[in-house]
Amino acid sequence: MKRRELRKAAAAKIAQGYSRQHAYDALRIEAPTADNEDLADAVRYTPSLRAREHFKAERNLLSVLVVALSAFYFWQVAMPIHDHGLLQRLFFLALPIALLFFGVSSTSNRNRPYSTIAFLAFITGNSWWPWKDVDLAEPTTIIGLVLTLTVMALAFYLHRKLTSDYTMQRDPNEGMHKRAVFPPEPEAPA
Numbered sequence: 035m036k037r038r039e040l041r042k043a044a045a046a047k048i049a050q051g052y053s054r055q056h057a058y059d060a061l062r063i064e065a066p067t068a069d070n071e072d073l074a075d076a077v078r079y080t081p082s083l084r085a086r087e088h089f090k091a092e093r094n095l096l097s098v099l100v101v102a103l104s105a106f107y108f109w110q111v112a113m114p115i116h117d118h119g120l121l122q123r124l125f126f127l128a129l130p131i132a133l134l135f136f137g138v139s140s141t142s143n144r145n146r147p148y149s150t151i152a153f154l155a156f157i158t159g160n161s162w163w164p165w166k167d168v169d170l171a172e173p174t175t176i177i178g179l180v181l182t183l184t185v186m187a188l189a190f191y192l193h194r195k196l197t198s199d200y201t202m203q204r205d206p207n208e209g210m211h212k213r214a215v216f217p218p219e220p221e222a223p224a
Contacts, residue, residue, distance in 0.1 A: 035065045040076040048080050054198060054216040062213065074200050074214035079146055081196045084219045089195060093140065096188045100137025100151060103181045104130040107158055110178065129158040140192075148193035155185040 035043070040061070047057035058077045065073065081089075107130040133154040140147040159182035169175055200214040 035068045037072055037076065040065070040068060040073055041080070044073075044076040044080045048077075048082055051083055053084075053219050054078070054080075054082055054200075058200075058214055058216065070202070070212060070214065074202075077214070077216070078197060078200055082219050085196050089192060092188065092192055096148075096151070096185065096192060097137055097141055099181065099185050099188065100133060100140075100155075103155060103158075103185050104134040104137070106178055106181055107133070110174070129154060133158055148189045148196070152186045152189035152193070155182050155189070158182075 043061055043064070044057055047060055048054070052060065054077050057080075058074060061068070061073055061077070062070075086093075108127075133151065136147040136151050136154060140151060159178065170179075198217050200216045202212040203215050204212055
């Protein structure tokens with residue numbers, strides 16, 4: 035199976051209510067020729083139904099903050115845009131558009147955009163603030179800094195919580211072959 039097919043199969047198993055470990059084991063049986071690492075990564079980056087429900091508020095908050103941060107950056111770029119060259123203007127506009135795209139795509143049930151969101155928020159924030167002339171008494175600087183740091187922190191938090199690291203362990207039933215072992219799922223919300 036190709037990676038795209040593995041991702042679709044993993045998403046289908048998890049949508050049926052399988053935990054990550056059970057989805058991995060079922061896919062391991064269904065696709066015995068698939069690479070262990072590719073299969074484990076496909077399952078790793080698909081959050082379980084429990085994790086989706088458990089972190090639903092945080093995911094929605096991140097989407098709202100990314101939209102606010104993109105709007106703030108657009109506002110910051112629109113004011114002094116005539117002071118820059120064409121290539122720099124395109125770069126300044128492309129970063130918040132990419133940030134907005136990944137923020138909206140994070141509402142799907144994949145975990146890969148979270149680290150990209152944090153990286154884009156950092157790069158976009160760095161591109162507008164000349165660090166030698168930062169005026170922390172100015173409200174727009176504080177708002178931009180707080181929004182950027184909040185988006186970065188929340189994106190890293192969700193990446194860590196929704197992406198479970200697996201370990202490769204030798205399977206006693208299959209001799210020297212290894213299998214991925216995932217940590218337990220988060221508790222169901224009360």
